Amino acid sequence: MSETIPPPPSATTGAHMDAEGYAAAYARSLDDPDGFWREEARRLDWVTPPATIANWSFDPVDIRWFEDGVLNLCHNCVDRHLPARADQTAILWEGDEPGVVRRISYAELHVAVVAMALKLKTLGVVKGDRVTLYLPMIPEAAIAMLACARIGVVHSVVFGGFSPEALHGRIEDCGSRVVITADGGMRGGRLVPLKANVDAALERGCGVTSVIVVRHLGNDVPMAEGRDHWADEMAVSGDCPCEPMGAEDPLFILYTSGSTGKPKGVLHTTGGYGVWTASTFHHVFDYREGEIFWCTADVGWVTGHSYVVYGPLANGATSLMFEGVPNHPNVERFWEMVERHEVNIFYTAPTAIRALMREGDDPVTKHDRSSLRLLGSVGEPINPEAWKWYWRTVGDERCAVIDTWWQTETGGVMITTLPGAHGMKPGSAGRPFFGVEPLLVDGDGKLLEGATSGNLCIARSWPGQMRTVYGDHERFVQTYFSTYKGLYFTGDGCRRDEDDYYWITGRVDDVLNVSGHRMGTAEVESALVAHPLVAEAAVVGYPHDIKGTGIYAYVTLNAGEENSEALETELRQQVRKEIGPIASPDIIHVTPALPKTRSGKIMRRILRKIAENDFGSLGDTSTLADPSLVDSLIEGRRNR
Ligand code: 6R9
DSSP: OOOOBOOOHHHHTTOSOOHHHHHHHHHHHHHOHHHHHHHHGGGSOOSBOOSOOEEEEETTEEEEESTTOEEOHHHHHTGGGTTTTTTSEEEEEEOSSTTOEEEEEHHHHHHHHHHHHHHHHHTTOOTTOEEEEEOOSSHHHHHHHHHHHHHTOEEEEOOTTSOHHHHHHHHHHHTOSEEEEESOEEETTEEEOHHHHHHHHHHTOOSOOEEEEEOSSOOOOOOOTTTEEEGGGOOOOSOOOOOOEETTSEEEEEEEOOSSSSOEEEEEEHHHHHHHHHHHHHHHTTOOTTOEEEEOOOTTSHHHIIIIIIHHHHTTOEEEEEOSOTTSSOTTHHHHHHHHHTOSEEEEOHHHHHHHHTTOSHHHHTSOOTTOOEEEEESSOOOHHHHHHIIIIITTTTSEEEEEEOOGGGSSOOEEOOTTTOOBOTTOOBEEOTTOOEEEEOTTOOEEOSSEEEEEEESSOOTTOOOEETTOHHHHHHHHHSSSTTSEEEEEEEEEOTTSOEEEEEESSSEEEETTEEEEHHHHHHHHHTSTTEEEEEEEEEEETTTEEEEEEEEEEOTTOOOOHHHHHHHHHHHHHHTOGGGOOSEEEEOSOOOBBTTOOBOHHHHHHHHTTOOTTOOOOTTBSOTTHHHHHHHHHHTO
């Protein structure tokens, strides 16, 4: 039996839902989904409330929710909170430098969003167009997203850590004609040259005609005449009403890595995503009026979309947005900010928890954390040791800890413990959210019952589900619905225990989760082989203390070329250039050859085992074209 920690009084007192409440609501969400989601949809204001609720099929794949409803998510996140919340802080921002703070009230947010929407209109952007956002973690990122939503423009946010090449690919794929960026960003005291990166991306040619540049750092950046516009110099006036949107009209595209090919443009639509983020924010964080909510994710990732912007603002919360990093200027930064802003709910990633745990308890305990009520985790499995440190040291065994499993594709939280309803098991994500029906299947798709391990699938659609891969519906069908017919396949492995708690064990496909960031091994490989001296590359993951998974790259060179330290540096630079620093390999292992079957397939299973330092269970190597290669690979691994 695994250890279960009952929810502390801070979680149960005043909770919106207890154990019986969850059981009843969960049962109803499966027995009467239309009734359940019709009610949950009332969390949002609709121009026309939906008459039809669920209308979906996984075979053939066609997913619709609330399809005849009409609404606008900017209205739901901003306008409808006026005048009641006019003076309440909507976005509380702290810059990279400690104590540099901006407070944007709901009234001010409204003014700023209207202005940005009008600027987009001035540039000829109309409903249905795509606009790419490449911004630091500043309020203008949320403002630009909401401005797009206001006028029916589909935003595509690209994480500021991606390189010009990666940005270019994402601009081209969705055909944006307008990019919104900033003169630069600051992270950990270092300048991120966002505008220069946009210039470099656009040099490669694409249909971008206008760039809006937000003045943030005040540094000089070259401005292309006729193309680039300082946001604060674009004169606009007047009102900009919210565009009435069909529930199934696209809201945003967000690129994410898969096991093959280029990153996919995950497309979310207005009604379903809106209801899902509003509902999960309310229930999962058991959000209470007036609380300060801090999600540390960057808006370049889905967690930032759903729980820095849409979920909190749809609930009229105060969302804390942080430009910097947890270890600048020192490792007290998070806790110092919790104290300064009296944060009530704190939501971060295991990689940050593990890194801060290494610094000991002092940096945490010297700060007043009595405001904290709830601690959340997202992005990768949280190991029990990190969970317990979070629970004991950060939360003083007073705050419930919730792990939340979900994906870019799912729009919001899918598996978690509800703070007031469930006991917590360190290392387990918990129980399914309303409407979520998880299934475990074996490699052949056979349904596995009871306490067991298998591949995690979801049996039925939920409102926050992605609708398609932008521009490639067939890829959507292939990636998620072809492995197990009639089921959504998550790509994750999972164990279900005797209490029906789910324990995510990690990806079972060729996707790596490095510090909570998704990376396709194929993407890193294609960046490596783009180097003129590289013949072949095979990338696998291996356990890494802080990052969870590290990137291990096996590389073969062209005939006659020799390995050197300089070459390894060049290869890392190559990957940073093609993708960005987050994809830089931790270990580069130059080898004379890669293990292949006689038919020429790279035997990744063996490469994975060797990278994991697990030499005892390499399995059957007799099908290898050159079995002696294994010894030299092991030797090479031992030397690293
Ligand atoms: C929200 C987000 C999705 C992948 C997912 C899984 C891993 C996320 C997790 C978790 C274990 C958790 N993952 N949360 N694994 N426990 N609480 O991270 O989306 O970037 O698309 O990543 O991350 O492997 O499939 P995304």
